[in-house]
Amino acid sequence: MGKIFPIVLALIGLAAGGGAGYFLKPPPAPEIVNPCGDVGGEDDSQSDPDVIAHADVDSEFVKINNQFVIPIVNDEKVTALVVLSLSLEVSTGNREAVYQREPKLRDEFLQVMFNHANTGGFDGVFTQTSRLTNLRRALREVATSILGAVVHDVLVTNIVRQDQ
Template sequence: MRKILPILLALIGVLAGGGAGYFLRPPPADEISPATDAHAPTPEAHPTDHAAPEGDGHGEGATVEYVKLNNQFVVPVVEDARVASLVILSLSLEVGLGATERVYAVEPKLRDAFLQVLFDHANAGGFRGAFTDASQLDDLRRALLEVARKTLGAEAKSVLISDIVRQDNG
């Protein structure tokens, strides 16, 4: 009985999860009425992309998109030849409308350039002390935008830091 109980519980969990997923799934695209879901993403859009309005804030005249980069950035902060802490960031790019696919096409190059900027920022002490100070983060955003523009050109409008955390060792 002791060996059957965990298997039985796992089976119940899988069935309950599958049932919940089945009943809570979104309706097929052909069942969505344009009148009720006018702001639904198009099928070819990436699930983390969002068009943002510029102007009155009602979605008309949207000229930019926000593209969340797929993985977080992990940056070691080295002090006295040892890793004293790790900084973990999530970044998004504000780009011109229609540039999302281009961002994903060059994402490895962007990540490499962003990591170099983040390492330089860490080595200059940017992640020590009050690392979330507005001037520190503004300097970091400017440096990240500069390398984004080298890769994407004028399509890169700004770099957004959506999450940032520092985990101190010891």
Template sequence: MKKLLPILLALIGIGGGIGAGVMLRPPPAEVVEIQPCGDGSDIAKSAAHGDDYGADHGDEGSTGPEGELREYVKLNNQFVVPVVTESKVEALVVLSLSVEVGPGQKELVYAREPKLRDSFLQVLFDHANMGGFRGAFTNANNMDVLRNALNEAARKAIGDTISDVLITEIARQDV
């Protein structure tokens, strides 16, 4: 009996510790994912009706406001931006960007992509440091400020070849 009592108390202590750990575990972090272009349900509906809207057209382009043909260049990798508060990373923001260029200018964008990415990262870090990714970071005012800063940085890096910067995906993961 003297040898059985310590083993029994150890098992009860381990079981109580595991139970307390399970009960006191914090809830999982919430992931906020925004798709500015919609969820794709309209494409599925049009494909079901047999029209060509849902077809993959690649980077054929579209017409700009002046009626000229525009092309869209998706930058190869996503941008990861830390949101820092009091010397501690609070969250990570992941963005995918595309740029709108004139016809035949895609190769120029790919050739100067490292400089363009550096300019974009500097703008994104500045935006994060000013608190642009805290709270309701996807409201219209915050997104307009970010888009305008990205457009300005793109024009400084490459010139007037780029007519617009598109934020195609944005997600924030709290750490």
């Protein structure tokens, strides 16, 4: 009897859990029916919610290959390192142009980030929106000066600060 009791309790608990799940499941999503019927000539991606369509934005994202490492210097000593990963949002078809100009982009981006670090941009709450907005704006200006109007935005995809 002592060995059967835990098994019976487990079976009762399993049945109660299954019954509760069956009766408490959410109702099925209502099917959306087009009252005009299937209209020909529509792009299926517009009606599929899993496909994100950006008809007004024709851009692609280009990841800058290597991370950027920026030293934080206080009293002539490196007190921390900031590691950043960046991507560029550019007009479609300009991926190769970004990779061809990547050495120049990296050099100019590093200069902007060094200036940001020297003015205290990576001190304290360095992920504050206003600080990152200023950094992104400066990076976008540099990218636009190198690549032209094909650059839409600069995205900070990863940022880490390692104190020494």
